[in-house]
Amino acid sequence: MVRKYNVVVVGLGIIGSASLWRLSHSSSNVLGIDAGAPINLSGSSHGASRIFRQAYWEGEAYLPLLSLSGDLWRELDDTCDRRLIVETGGLFVGPVASGVVRQSVETARRGNIKHEVLSDTEIGRSFPAFQVQEGMEGVYEAGAFTVAADDSKCHMLNVAVRQGAELRFGASVVSIVRSSKGLTLRLSDGVLIHANRVVLATGLGMSTDLISDLCGLIEPKSVPVYWFRPKLNNDLNFAEEFPAFLYQLPDGRLLYGTPQIGSEEAGIKIGFHNHQQVIFEPEMHRQAVAESCVDEISACIEQVFPGLNSTPYAHRKCIYTMSRDGSFIIDEAANLPGVFYASACSGHGFKFATGLGHLLAKAASSGVLDDSVAIFSAKRFI
The missing domain is CATH 3.30.9.10 (D-Amino Acid Oxidase, subunit A, domain 2)
Structure with missing residues (x-):
């Protein structure tokens, strides 16, 4: 039997986990998929700790997203018995x-x-x-x-599951196509999944052929x-x-x-x-x-x-x-409407994960990316 979900999040690193966390607050029938394990030793970043700062030498254009992300980190921390942020x-x-x-x-x-x-x-x-x-x-x-990096990601997933989200580990997505049923995802084990919309946050995997938008850009x-x-x-x-x-x-x-x-x-x-x-x-x-x-x-x-x-x-x-410019790429796939992605965090994306997850979840629910992330569109390289 082919399952259908409102939203499927592909890639459960920190941004995908944050997206699933935020989606679980506002949308039912959501699924998160990752090819690895909940703590993926082959993922993009390592270590138990990350910096969050707002006096951002990289530029004032990041200030709105930093403000949103900081508020959401504290919200996440408030819901956890373990300490997720250390002052x-x-x-x-x-x-x-x-x-x-x-x-x-x-x-x-x-x-x-x-x-x-x-x-x-x-x-x-x-x-x-x-x-x-x-x-x-x-x-x-x-x-x-x-x-606290790993604890934060695990707490996001725990909250999402308690809110009704489903998780699937150990299977990768090998293709996404548009069909009469919306978007169809084929997994590495042959399983087919239908979704109204997809959030794609696979880090290094964004350079594969799931979407063509990032070819030559990352x-x-x-x-x-x-x-x-x-x-x-x-x-x-x-x-x-x-x-x-x-x-x-x-x-x-x-x-x-x-x-x-x-x-x-x-x-x-x-x-x-x-x-x-x-x-x-x-x-x-x-x-x-x-x-x-x-x-x-x-x-x-x-x-x-x-x-x-x-x-x-x-x-x-x-x-x-x-x-190319050391900033993020956040957009809707040009040839797959309804697939929203975040990639090329260029080594400074973790601190923004809560805010990016919120905005990707909002886009997956409404079908439209927020204007605040227009500065990160892939179109700036055209």
Whole structure:
């Protein structure tokens, strides 16, 4: 028997899970499908923590979506017995004229986001874990927080199921076609599913042939991330006094990091946001992080965080699905009306997941994408 659903969400990473969570509040008869497991070790990103910040150096165009996303993260947290957001604050450091400093300040001012600008001396006094070079500045956003990533995604799915959504793991969607019954999805096990509308959020899988819109517009990259433990003899409390951070080095390399927020992942998670990126190739991605990459970030840790062991105790590879301009692509499939997709989050999409999920759910319910995401349309590349 062929099942029919109002909406099918394909891909249950953080954006797909957020879409299903929001859909379950307003729509009955919804299904979420993922080729992997609920916690997918082959997914795009890894680690128990993510940064949420609104003093966004990437630009003020993101402010409306950041505001929506922040409200929804707190709503999600309020419904969970476990702590999903931790009020760590966010510290964004760089040379005085750097984009991380100047543009974070500009966005914070435009968005009326509470922030402080700190000199190198003030950073050292307030955040002694950071060894800041003379002539640097920092922007401290007290309202920034750290998200418990896996717990948040699992809670989204749990809420959706309690609201009546169905989940199916271990089967991929191999085709979507329009038929007299609406949209027909064929799964890898041969099962056919009919849907009125579809939300597509398959990350790296968006570069496959389910839709043709993104052909030539996205490029997956393999990017390592590392975990560091404090030195045994250091006097700093990295568990309670360490903010989520960005740190732009004088040569332009940008470090990011999150503190330990739970017992399941020890130490500080740190990586380069704009460096050590190589074109994604499945075989290479499965190999260990190159020793030269480990040596490079270890040298940075010695320089910036003398209280941490500079050799990472663990490392993994994430996948950045990059667009040409480093922003998102959110649209309705040109040749498959009723299929709404989000892709190419370009390495900074997790914090927006609640807002993007809300807007994709709204589009799947109404049949129309909200005007607020028009700036992310694939049409901008035409």
